[in-house]
Amino acid sequence: xxxxxxxxxxxxxxxxxxxxxxxxxxxxxxxxxxxxxxxxxxxxxxxxxxxxxxxxxxxxxxxxxxxxxxxxxxxxxxxxxxxxxxxxxxxxxxxxxxxxxxxxxxxxxxxxxxxxxxxxxxxxxxxxxxxxxxxxxxxxxxxxxxxxxxxxxxxxxxxxxxxxxxxxxxxxxxxxxxxxxxxxxxxxxxxxxxxxxxxxxxxxxxxxxxxxxxxxxxxxxxxxxxxxxxxxxxxxxxxxxxxxxxxxxxxxxxxxxxxxxxxxxxxxxxxxxxxxxxxxxxxxxxxx
Numbered sequence: 096x097x098x099x100x101x102x103x104x105x106x107x108x109x110x111x112x113x114x115x116x117x118x119x120x121x122x123x124x125x126x127x128x129x130x131x132x133x134x135x136x137x138x139x140x141x142x143x144x145x146x147x148x149x150x151x152x153x154x155x156x157x158x159x160x161x162x163x164x165x166x167x168x169x170x171x172x173x174x175x176x177x178x179x180x181x182x183x184x185x186x187x188x189x190x191x192x193x194x195x196x197x198x199x200x201x202x203x204x205x206x207x208x209x210x211x212x213x214x215x216x217x218x219x220x221x222x223x224x225x226x227x228x229x230x231x232x233x234x235x236x237x238x239x240x241x242x243x244x245x246x247x248x249x250x251x252x253x254x255x256x257x258x259x260x261x262x263x264x265x266x267x268x269x270x271x272x273x274x275x276x277x278x279x280x281x282x283x284x285x286x287x288x289x290x291x292x293x294x295x296x297x298x299x300x301x302x303x304x305x306x307x308x309x310x311x312x313x314x315x316x317x318x319x320x321x322x323x324x325x326x327x328x329x330x331x332x333x334x335x336x337x338x339x340x341x342x343x344x345x346x347x348x349x350x351x352x353x354x355x356x357x358x359x360x361x362x363x364x365x366x367x368x369x370x371x372x373x374x375x376x377x378x379x380x381x382x383x
Contacts, residue, residue: 103378106131110181115165120147188327206266241293349382
């Protein structure tokens with residue numbers, strides 16, 4: 096959703112912008128090309144940081160990319176000597192690079208170690224998390240974060256399977272889930288999809304601190320500054336929607352929501368990139 100990001104972030108006015116989930120640097124590059132004076136890119140994934148630095152090298156001192164979690168953006172901005180900025184972009188969720196890169200364990204399309212960490216330098220892997228959680232915790236995770244009505248059945252199957260041997264690969268987890276979920280004929284999505292989403296969100300604490308983050312980053316925007324957030328599943332979008340609306344209602348930071356309804360990708364973009372189909376963009380502005 097590059098066109099929509101540029102429309103609402105408005106880098107053509109110049110100033111300092113932050114891409115808090117820089118990934119491969121696609122949005123960051125577009126923001127710089129559109130007129131941003133300076134851009135700070137941040138990402139939890141050390142591999143993404145290195146790739147984004149290479150992709151943005153042409154912009155010289157106008158672009159900096161650092162390793163960090165967008166939920167600690169105020170501390171990162173302080174460290175980088177930025178008291179206030181003109182725009183912040185948060186493109187949440189797992190990136191195409193993480194899904195496609197062998198060995199990361201985000202997808203069950205390849206049988207590989209069950210890692211799933213966005214930040215490979217910290218925290219337990221998905222295999223370690225699954226090994227240490229009790230059945231109730233697993234059921235709650237799969238139901239709440241995967242919105243799967245078979246959560247209890249799947250959790251029971253995971254606990255039973257790991258007593259036989261550890262669940263250490265994507266293929267084994269997917270097989271355990273598929274065997275646990277009753278199916279009749281054709282299903283639109285693989286039965287393992289929701290469990291993989293749930294475990295990924297859980298391992299990376301993707302919802303943890305998201306609401307607080309929106310409050311703190313909005314406070315670092317200059318008057319007229321813009322905040323753009325892209326989500327890829329309903330749980331994230333729900334948090335973003337409610338927090339932005341509540342901030343507007345309370346007059347916090349003088350925030351005004353610019354998108355009454357979330358923007359979604361055009362059909363042409365979905366044809367080019369089917370993974371974009373679930374994206375939703377919401378934007379807000381700090382009053383001048």
